[in-house]
Amino acid sequence: MSLAPVLDRIDADLPQAVARLQELLRIPSISTDPAYQADCDLAADWLVADLAAMGFAASKRPTPGHPMVVAHAGGDGPHVLFYGHYDVQPVDPLHLWDRDPFDPQVEDTPKGKVIRGRGTSDDKGQLMTFVEACRAWIAVHGSLPANITLFFEGEEESGSPSLVPFMQENAKELTADIALICDTGLYGDATPAIITQLRGLLGEEITITGPSKDLHSGMYGGLAMNPARVLARVIAALHDADGRVTLPGFYDGVPELSNELAAAWDDLRFDETAFLGEVGLAIPAGEKGRRPLEMIWSRPTCEVNGMWSGYTGDGFKTVLPSQAHAKISFRLVGTQDPLAIRAAFRRQVQDMIPADCSVSFAPHGASAAGQMTTTHPAFDQARKALSDEWPHAAAYVGCGGSIPIAAYFKDILQMDAMLIGFGKDDDQIHSPNEKYDLSSFHKGIRSWARILHAMTQAA
């Protein structure tokens, strides 16, 4: 089956593909907020209907949380599983959006056309690049060039609680020759990237309780311990003056960068001044003496994602708060053990709590870092196919984010996973005004069409 007419069809069908994506984007499938449960369900239904109309055997599959979507089509050629997620991040602070996050539109910007809205880049827009590539193959040739399983999740932004049990229970159905995951980005604006290392993620919410109720800071201030002060000490103690995380054993399993990878990354000529300048910063804030790319790709971190205590409204209230809270997460690399780090974190915090205060912990996910083996021939095939589509040759890169599913495919289904995505650094995922470049969407669809073709030719 020839590739050229498929690429032509993709070009001609782009306005319709954008309209379909807009339909999916209008469904506010925020998985972390129970108020949007019905919308998550609706997004799954939308995907099932769209895939069924294309000829996939598609079904919505219940889980204790939000449903999975699984669809099968094709039959000849290699067996490929494609993964994406249809859930999106919350949208607060809403007032910082320039438009309704769930009324996506194509906008002209100085850098070209973009689709603006929550989920455009993370991950509905990316997910649909593969779906549209399949649609074009079917439209032109009446069938797919490979045996394809689609696997869409609705809990990626809330820690994927149902994913591992679902994979275990449906291992036979989901196992393919290789997994393709589209939830990452280009390197820069024009270099396609295949991720070969991902950071893991460990989340903890802590609540420190001092007095049994909010107190008047005049009546009690000086005599009663203030839990906000304890929390500040706990957080401040998590890093030393060199930016290193202070937990005992934290750096166990953190590998030094190999000489080859260091050279390859240096060749990428990462411009940290431009990268940070885009978000109003200038100074790499990680461990002293590390390359900026190491700070985001291959070094572990500890971040405060949220904290709150006392009176946070307008005006002033001289309260001595009863409780102080923080959501803290760690990005992990190499063979760092999430559970050992959780234990070390809890011990260090517990040791800093005054005897008459208390602390409680709520876990929020614990996934180890992922390291891809690139020996499967699909890696080379995809690298060449991507290099044909984009201005620059494709690169093997790292990723600071956490996509634990890559490790699950390996551990549970014994499949290698190939992470290819078309997001850009300025997509503002997880932030107000998220967008996806129209060129990412368009060339993303073409990239998958080429990759499927390359894998089929080789097979």
Added chain:
Amino acid sequence: MSLAPVLDRIDADLPQAVARLQELLRIPSISTDPAYQADCDLAADWLVADLAAMGFAASKRPTPGHPMVVAHAGGDGPHVLFYGHYDVQPVDPLHLWDRDPFDPQVEDTPKGKVIRGRGTSDDKGQLMTFVEACRAWIAVHGSLPANITLFFEGEEESGSPSLVPFMQENAKELTADIALICDTGLYGDATPAIITQLRGLLGEEITITGPSKDLHSGMYGGLAMNPARVLARVIAALHDADGRVTLPGFYDGVPELSNELAAAWDDLRFDETAFLGEVGLAIPAGEKGRRPLEMIWSRPTCEVNGMWSGYTGDGFKTVLPSQAHAKISFRLVGTQDPLAIRAAFRRQVQDMIPADCSVSFAPHGASAAGQMTTTHPAFDQARKALSDEWPHAAAYVGCGGSIPIAAYFKDILQMDAMLIGFGKDDDQIHSPNEKYDLSSFHKGIRSWARILHAMTQAA
């Protein structure tokens, strides 16, 4: 004019006095929240109407903020000004209240009857003790035993922005022989107290800005500075390991306790274990080596009243926040200079901000500590009158709270101020489930009737 029938009248009229207080409590006059502006106005109207009905020349007096209420009655005898405030604290977190904070009711508790609701103790219930004492005098004798001016404010819980200008513009009308202020508490459950020292209050809200927008902690974590981490360091650095505030010059003007006062306070046999145990704590958390009573009455403090950053909702959002905020206040003593401390605070914070982050400051009030001279004969008269009413003799004590009006009376109107109140430590002012003991209300009214009588007899 004899005292005994006035006390009898107070006893007989108690149910009606409670009903009147409930009417005033039902008006949600939260001064710090603009949504309740009309309610503050309504509370002032209610007071004017009640006082006018008793024969006071009462008026609501406009200010740029909430109105003052000024009322005059009597003529013979000493000229006494009584101050209270009709505004109340916000009620959040509302879900921790056992009942509607603005539907006050008398409740039976193991410790006796209480009136439960926002403002019962701070300060509507206390304010009404004096009004009811006046009502009883007029009811029994047809007139007051002194020349009385009532002065009620509606902005005490929001920093009293209009108070000083109003006092300056109406100095002649407001100047009396002595000021009485009812916004404090008993010492323990049965010892009436006259406050002779009050802590000052300095408030600052700080906002630390790192990235220009919220970021994905995977994409940027490790490279981009997290302002919540900066804020934690700033707050943690405000105290040293001995609980002392670290700002340079902070302890300038902080006096050591005199031998007499130290002995008098030791005589009070303050039970810090019981005081802290009441709120679930056990360990005095202030400066090492200080008496617990010093920690709350005569030592300065620094407290976090509120802090917030990033995602604070349900679930987890791996955001690297753009901003981190805190509301921080200092209780001041002796001759500590609020403006010098504000400057030292801002310098210390500014020095801890990374070069590519920024900090902004919003001031929230700055009042010096107050030290009463007790040479005016009214102090001894009130002390004796209070000792007649209560089980224990009255004591001169300190107060950890800040009632800057006492200093204003001295500085602007050259009047001594006598602070007498009937609140209890467990009144939960500024907290959910605020209450005022019915016995505080009842014996408070009787106390003022006695004090007016004592001052008149002496005059």
